[in-house]
Amino acid sequence: MELRHLKHFLVLAKLKHFNRAAVQLNLAQPSLSRSIQKMEERLGVKLLERNSKSVSLTEFGELVVRQGQKIIDDVDLLYRDIRSLNGLDAGDILIGSSPIPSNALLGAAIGNFIRLYPHINVELIVESPAELYERLIGGGLSMFVAETKATDFDKRDELATLPLPEYDIIFCVRADHPLMMSKVLMLDDLREYPLAIPRAMPSSVQTQFGDLFDKDRHDFGGLVKFDQFYPIKESLLNCNMVAITPEIAVRKELAEGRLVSLPVSDMVKLTSCFSIVYLKSKSLSPVTTGFIEFLLNCHPQKNMPTRQQSELVTV
Structure with missing residues (x-):
């Protein structure tokens, strides 16, 4: 069972409504349904009773709710201990974004990242893709998020791009x-x-x-x-x-x-086709790497495993 499936289930169990839970999780409703189905398949039990208007928990669902939040809390504690050893207790990151992903993809992710790393300073700069590119080249950004296919950023040799869901x-x-x-x-x-x-x-x-x-x-x-x-x-x-x-x-x-x-x-x-963009020639700080990993795991692509920090170039 993946942690994201457990998190999805806990939100659904709280709201007891697929549509409202999907909105809060920033997911399409079919994606949320598939996530819950995968969790039920892996546990081998039925967690929910579904009807056209709402959902209710089975006895197995009640058990998962009672123990699931403790699992999430324990994992958060583990992350805090790891970042203490990994140098993520403090630092600065300059994030750029074009307007739509700044609201739709970055807003909640930055909030959750700061909740886990409260001593990191984040600056979000919202500009057009062309302005973000110039700022990145000039050293004014750690990374940015923007459309990369229509802008041909994915074809530029100097840029590394990590795709987010389409x-x-x-x-x-x-x-x-x-x-x-x-x-x-x-x-x-x-x-x-x-x-x-x-x-x-x-x-x-x-x-x-x-x-x-x-x-x-x-x-x-x-x-x-x-x-x-x-x-x-x-x-x-x-x-x-x-x-x-x-x-x-x-x-x-x-x-x-x-x-x-x-x-x-x-x-x-x-x-x-929104992607995370950074310079190939510039090593990423642990803080920037940590945020990129966090953002990719917030918005995973279909059939793609979550990324580990070791996959990115760091200093």
């Missing part, structure tokens, strides 16, 4: 948007509505949609370019705007039903 790119709108009345939805149907896109959207992505985002087209309906997506989410709830974004950026709103993903039939499948 997320589908979607169009999203408020739940009662007029487009939701269409039985078959095509990209052309979006043209008459205001569109919200990232200011730093790579041209390679824009070209996938023809002239949809071209403000010079004859049927132009308005364009909103953003650096930070958070205020756009609030705008979507109050108008007929359509936004394009990685699904992870609106996962909570989708689960709550405040926003919905548009099922655009002729949209090419696109995914956001």
Whole structure:
């Protein structure tokens, strides 16, 4: 049994609702279901009684809850003892991020990291991918998180990239948007509505949609370019705007039903490929290595083992 499965189960046991637990854990509900199923398979017992609205614990589930938190606490204590020997009781780390992963991937991870390592100083700098690259090259960052495929960072010889899970790119709108009345939805149907896109959207992505985002087209309906997506989410709830974004950026709103993903039939499948990026030529400090390992274990890729600190270059 893996610790992450136990942590998932304890949150689900507390909330007794798959959807709410998935939102709190920043997971898709099917991923949470698979995690619980794997735990049940490995233990050889049924932990939950499931129905359409909630879950309840079996006697085995109650036992796991009673002893599971102690296991988590003991592992946290072990980590504290290890970092005391490993020099992670103090230090500084300069983390860069583009806007969407700063909220969707880094926020909770940094909070949990600081809980384990309260004497480490963390500085988070949120900028465009191009600005993050220049800052990293200039020595102003320890590492950063950004899209690496569309930006071609994964092809730069001087950069090391550690991929995080990929997320589908979607169009999203408020739940009662007029487009939701269409039985078959095509990209052309979006043209008459205001569109919200990232200011730093790579041209390679824009070209996938023809002239949809071209403000010079004859049927132009308005364009909103953003650096930070958070205020756009609030705008979507109050108008007929359509936004394009990685699904992870609106996962909570989708689960709550405040926003919905548009099922655009002729949209090419696109995914956001966020990665941890650092310089190959620069050895990583124990603090930076510890955070990278922590972040990778917070957001593991499918069928990939968790990384150990020894796999990264340290000083």
